[in-house]
Amino acid sequence: MSRVVYLLGAGASYGKRSEIIHRTMDGQSHSGNYSIDEGIPVVNEINREIDMLVKSLKEIDPDYQTEGNFVGNFIKDLVWLKREAERHMTIDTLAKQLFLQENHTEFDRLKRILSAFFIMMQVIYPADKRYDAFLANVLTYPAKRVPDEITILTWNYDSQIEIAYREYNPTTNPTEDFWRNVRKQLGITESHDFETANGKIYKLNGSAMLEYYGSFTRMGNPYVSDKKEFVSKLSGIYRMSTTECYLRFAWEIDDDCRYLKDVYAQIQDAQVLVVIGYTFPYFNRKIDRALFNNMPNLRKIYIQDPMAERVSQNMTPALSTYQADGSIPVILLKDVDQFYLPSEL
Numbered sequence: 001m002s003r004v005v006y007l008l009g010a011g012a013s014y015g016k017r018s019e020i021i022h023r024t025m026d027g028q029s030h031s032g033n034y035s036i037d038e039g040i041p042v043v044n045e046i047n048r049e050i051d052m053l054v055k056s057l058k059e060i061d062p063d064y065q066t067e068g069n070f071v072g073n074f075i076k077d078l079v080w081l082k083r084e085a086e087r088h089m090t091i092d093t094l095a096k097q098l099f100l101q102e103n104h105t106e107f108d109r110l111k112r113i114l115s116a117f118f119i120m121m122q123v124i125y126p127a128d129k130r131y132d133a134f135l136a137n138v139l140t141y142p143a144k145r146v147p148d149e150i151t152i153l154t155w156n157y158d159s160q161i162e163i164a165y166r167e168y169n170p171t172t173n174p175t176e177d178f179w180r181n182v183r184k185q186l187g188i189t190e191s192h193d194f195e196t197a198n199g200k201i202y203k204l205n206g207s208a209m210l211e212y213y214g215s216f217t218r219m220g221n222p223y224v225s226d227k228k229e230f231v232s233k234l235s236g237i238y239r240m241s242t243t244e245c246y247l248r249f250a251w252e253i254d255d256d257c258r259y260l261k262d263v264y265a266q267i268q269d270a271q272v273l274v275v276i277g278y279t280f281p282y283f284n285r286k287i288d289r290a291l292f293n294n295m296p297n298l299r300k301i302y303i304q305d306p307m308a309e310r311v312s313q314n315m316t317p318a319l320s321t322y323q324a325d326g327s328i329p330v331i332l333l334k335d336v337d338q339f340y341l342p343s344e345l
Contacts, residue, residue: 002151004345005270005295011277011305012339013160015039015128039128040121040158043090050082053120060228070235077113077239084110092283095249111247116238118158118208122219123230131164134339144168146187146200149345151266153291154201155278157208157247161201162186163219179209179216191248191259202263204287206248210238250287260287264294272344274302277336280314288318298323301330304340308332 017034033048041049054075058064064072081091088094091114098107140147154161162179165186171178187200190207209216237243253259273295280288292298305311312330333340 002266003149003269004151004272004274004342005267006150006152006154006339007273007275007278007291008152008154008156009276009278010042010156011279011336012130012154013040013128013156013158014042014277015125015130036125038126040118040125040160046091047082047085049121050078050117053117053124054078056124057231060231070232073239074116074231074235077109078117081110081113081117092249096251096283099249099252108245112210112238112243112245115208115210115245115247116234119210119219119234120231122159122163127160127163127219129164130337130339131161132167134341135161135164135168137341138345139168144185150200151270152201153204153263153267155204155250155284157203157205159207159209159216159219162188162216166216182216189259189262190246191250191253191257192246193259196259196262197265199262199266202266204250204263204284207246209246210234211244250284255286255290260290264290267291267295269297270295271297271299272302272342273298273300274304274340274342275311275315276304276339278305279307279311280318285318289320292318292323293320296320298328300342300344301328302333302340302342303330304333304336306334306336308334 015036015038018037020033020035036045036049057071057075057078061069061071063069064075066072084094085091088097091110095107095110095114098110138147138150139145146152152161162182166178166182169182169185187198188203189196189199189201190203192206196202238245301315303311303315309332312332315330316324
């Protein structure tokens, strides 16, 4: 049971961006897009990143058009993902539609392509350094564990926090169990795990990760030397039905499943909630409401987001009756350089 609960959304893995300035012949400067310095792409950046990834894959493997070429198949799948995503508000919207249609084949295909895409993004771009700073502040010594007074709930299916924690357990010879061991030490639990009680980090949507654990050792390291070998291996295994995919959306699982019950039990004593980069979309409202209903002792809410006022408005429908009466102070924080550490810790 923890007194302080963190609730993370996509903004918590946004990292940093650099503005791209375009200069015209007449000497005028115009602001263009933003390039990713660290972190992972958010919704409005994904299609652009797919285009850039496809271009890179073609350069890495010039034989991509050969019949049966794994990289070529990956490129086709990425193009399909972009085309389908352009027809919907977000990729998650497309996923929910396929799920509701009971189109199991395409739903599984989407999750596998999306997982392979996010693995590549986390190989290409360094991890969001805020996770590193956060862990350096809160990890216990010598166990290097998240302390008992903190529980982290995240809607993100990236591996940013695992990448950051990996540096606290460096190894020159990572094994196939490296990813599992990092997650075990961090106390990460997901709905597919056999043991979900007493976790420290609950990934509500699972992880965009595949059984090929070798990919984890390359995440956060944009200087992979064997790019063609790595890309070929990943392109070959993500499609295989025997390759486990750990991306499981929260709305896929039953409301009364053991996993969610364990999540709710872990936050029963929460007095402080810190919301970082999460916008409370309607998609997740059912579970968000259950989360708030299972924090009966909540006394204060911090919202850390550049658009904190809007987040606060979006949060209101998810609050329980007593939480929505205005008696609980909501502190708005717009400085997002580091994850906020409340005075209650």
